[in-house]
Amino acid sequence: MAERYWQKEIETASREEIKAIQDERLVKTVKHVYDNVEMYRKRMDEAGVKPEDIKSIDDLHKLPFTTKQDLRDNYPYGLFAVPTKDVVRLHASSGTTGKQIVVGYTKHDLDVWDEIAARQLYAVGADENDFIHVSYGYGLFTGGFGLHGGAGKIGATAIPVSSGNTDRQITILQDFGSTVLCCTPSYAMYIAEQVKAKGIDPKTLPLRAGIFGAEPWTEEMRHQIEEMLDIKAYDVYGLTEIMGPCVSYECSEQTGMHVNEDHFIVETIDPDTGEVLPYGTPGELVFTCITKECCPFIRYRTRDIGVLTIDKCSCGRTFVKMTKPKGRTDDMLIIRGVNVFPSQIETVLLRMGYSPNYKIFVDRVNNTDTLLVQVEMTEEMFSDTVTKIKEHEKALEGELRSLLGIGADVQLVAPGSIERSMGKAKRVEDKRKLIGG
Amino acid sequence: MSIRQISVFVENKQGSLVKITDVLASESIDLRAMSIADTQDFGILRLIVSDTDRALEVLRKENCIVTETAVVGARLRNEPGALATVVRVLSENGINMEYMYAFNGATPHHAYVVLRVDDNDKVEALLLDSGIKTITEEQVSEI
Numbered sequence: 393m394a395e396r397y398w399q400k401e402i403e404t405a406s407r408e409e410i411k412a413i414q415d416e417r418l419v420k421t422v423k424h425v426y427d428n429v430e431m432y433r434k435r436m437d438e439a440g441v442k443p444e445d446i447k448s449i450d451d452l453h454k455l456p457f458t459t460k461q462d463l464r465d466n467y468p469y470g471l472f473a474v475p476t477k478d479v480v481r482l483h484a485s486s487g488t489t490g491k492q493i494v495v496g497y498t499k500h501d502l503d504v505w506d507e508i509a510a511r512q513l514y515a516v517g518a519d520e521n522d523f524i525h526v527s528y529g530y531g532l533f534t535g536g537f538g539l540h541g542g543a544g545k546i547g548a549t550a551i552p553v554s555s556g557n558t559d560r561q562i563t564i565l566q567d568f569g570s571t572v573l574c575c576t577p578s579y580a581m582y583i584a585e586q587v588k589a590k591g592i593d594p595k596t597l598p599l600r601a602g603i604f605g606a607e608p609w610t611e612e613m614r615h616q617i618e619e620m621l622d623i624k625a626y627d628v629y630g631l632t633e634i635m636g637p638c639v640s641y642e643c644s645e646q647t648g649m650h651v652n653e654d655h656f657i658v659e660t661i662d663p664d665t666g667e668v669l670p671y672g673t674p675g676e677l678v679f680t681c682i683t684k685e686c687c688p689f690i691r692y693r694t695r696d697i698g699v700l701t702i703d704k705c706s707c708g709r710t711f712v713k714m715t716k717p718k719g720r721t722d723d724m725l726i727i728r729g730v731n732v733f734p735s736q737i738e739t740v741l742l743r744m745g746y747s748p749n750y751k752i753f754v755d756r757v758n759n760t761d762t763l764l765v766q767v768e769m770t771e772e773m774f775s776d777t778v779t780k781i782k783e784h785e786k787a788l789e790g791e792l793r794s795l796l797g798i799g800a801d802v803q804l805v806a807p808g809s810i811e812r813s814m815g816k817a818k819r820v821e822d823k824r825k826l827i828g829g
Numbered sequence: 830m831s832i833r834q835i836s837v838f839v840e841n842k843q844g845s846l847v848k849i850t851d852v853l854a855s856e857s858i859d860l861r862a863m864s865i866a867d868t869q870d871f872g873i874l875r876l877i878v879s880d881t882d883r884a885l886e887v888l889r890k891e892n893c894i895v896t897e898t899a900v901v902g903a904r905l906r907n908e909p910g911a912l913a914t915v916v917r918v919l920s921e922n923g924i925n926m927e928y929m930y931a932f933n934g935a936t937p938h939h940a941y942v943v944l945r946v947d948d949n950d951k952v953e954a955l956l957l958d959s960g961i962k963t964i965t966e967e968q969v970s971e972i
Binding site: 769771776778779781782807 | 834836838842870873892894895898928945
């Protein structure tokens with residue numbers, strides 16, 4: 393199938409053309425925030441940077457970072473760069489760790505969002521003939537509305553199912569003829585399990601692609617979902633602070649997501665020093681919005697760890713590609729001084745034939761951190777003898793130890809006993825936080 | 830010659846065993862023999878039942894993790910020393926036994942032993958040589 397683009401000219405532009413667009417838009421945006429947002433004006437004055445000093449993206453590093461804390465400190469509308477009469481939509485992110493944050497969109501901002509979501513849909517081969525089944529939550533969360541807007545843009549049929557009620561999701565997949573499913577990877581996995589449990593042959597479903605994001609997931613999980621639902625599973629990336637889903641989007645090559653560089657400048661930095669890192673080096677992803685009117689955050693620190701690459705992509709797109717983020721620095725657990733991402737545990741489980749439904753318990757016993765991974769037993773791993781099961785358990789513990797660099801205890805539990813998520817999965821219970829506040 | 834045994838994964842949590850026994854009861858599946866192996870984390874419920882195929886089917890339908898194993902069933906006279914004979918035969922022939930359990934039959938004269946070994950045929954032959962009868966799957970339903 394020939395590669396299709398929603399906006400071929402910009403999606404396949406030369407690097408020089410992209411830089412020229414970024415230069416011009418960055419200069420304009422910096423002036424816009426300096427003139428209209430008190431925090432940016434103060435920060436730039438403090439740093440001794442005038443809007444005129446920013447002549448191209450080569451000057452980007454002179455600008456101060458924006459953090460989630462800044463959004464909280466200026467809650468709710470303190471960072472809006474336009475009067476609220478121009479704001480046509482609000483979205484919010486609950487944030488499990490603190491006060492919620494709010495972002496606003498002007499009409500123009502929503503157009504941009506629809507446009508980048510349209511690029512994502514075209515990149516997975518969808519067009520006006522498709523039925524886009526959106527199982528991301530609709531509401532203050534950006535997931536549902538993002539893909540919904542893209543579907544409208546390309547003239548496809550949007551099915552705004554929202555999350556939850558899995559039986560109904562499956563009935564709709566069967567009866568409405570959904571061809572593209574959009575939800576979190578963990579919910580896709582749950583839907584796949586339920587399709588199997590109902591004895592439905594996935595080949596009888598018209599579904600052929602999935603756009604899954606909003607939480608970290610692994611290649612192994614991608615393969616499992618693709619196999620169980622008989623579809624192609626694509627990754628999508630975004631965050632409320634920058635826009636919502638489709639800040640970057642995956643193409644037919646399925647090796648990372650192209651960042652919509654005509655709207656967002658992406659950098660990777662050393663999370664400790666703030667130093668900009670070269671392409672190919674893992675670092676914290678930092679985005680600068682260069683076309684938004686209401687919330688054009690400058691050098692926003694995502695806390696997501698990723699790698700940027702600029703290698704030629706077989707799809708023909710020239711935008712920088714980012715790897716699937718390994719996880720947010722927020723999700724990272726430090727256990728006995730070692731950094732552990734839940735996604736690493738998922739990789740091991742799937743590689744060894746276990747289900748990707750797992751839960752991690754971290755505790756501190758006698759001043760030592762403990763790590764327990766609850767895994768669902770499978771028929772393949774089960775045996776009538778304790779020795780055999782213990783062998784499997786030992787093998788799993790060994791693999792975890794070699795990948796994580798620390799020991800983990802494995803507890804095998806009954807299938808279906810680990811809670812399934814309709815949205816973002818809650819994988820970790822860190823009991824250490826309860827001790828001593 | 831061997832007989833069919835079902836093993837069921839039992840999570841170490843209140844109510845997990847009830848779920849399994851309720852399923853079997855509601856399907857009127859008769860238990861001929863059972864034993865439980867337990868570890869700190871989980872248990873393995875081993876069963877010899879009246880209708881193995883149906884038991885497997887209903888347990889799987891209830892999302893239970895099950896596996897089937899061929900085991901040796903030996904029929905002994907229900908008297909002191911009978912089990913000792915069996916164990917001696919195995920020991921003298923260097924047979925490694927994974928586990929065993931015993932149950933009584935409907936008649937007072939016989940007791941039965943279930944043996945989990947690596948080589949069922951070899952063990953059955955050894956037992957027969959020592960005058961110990963083994964039972965077939967068909968005979969299980971008559972017990």
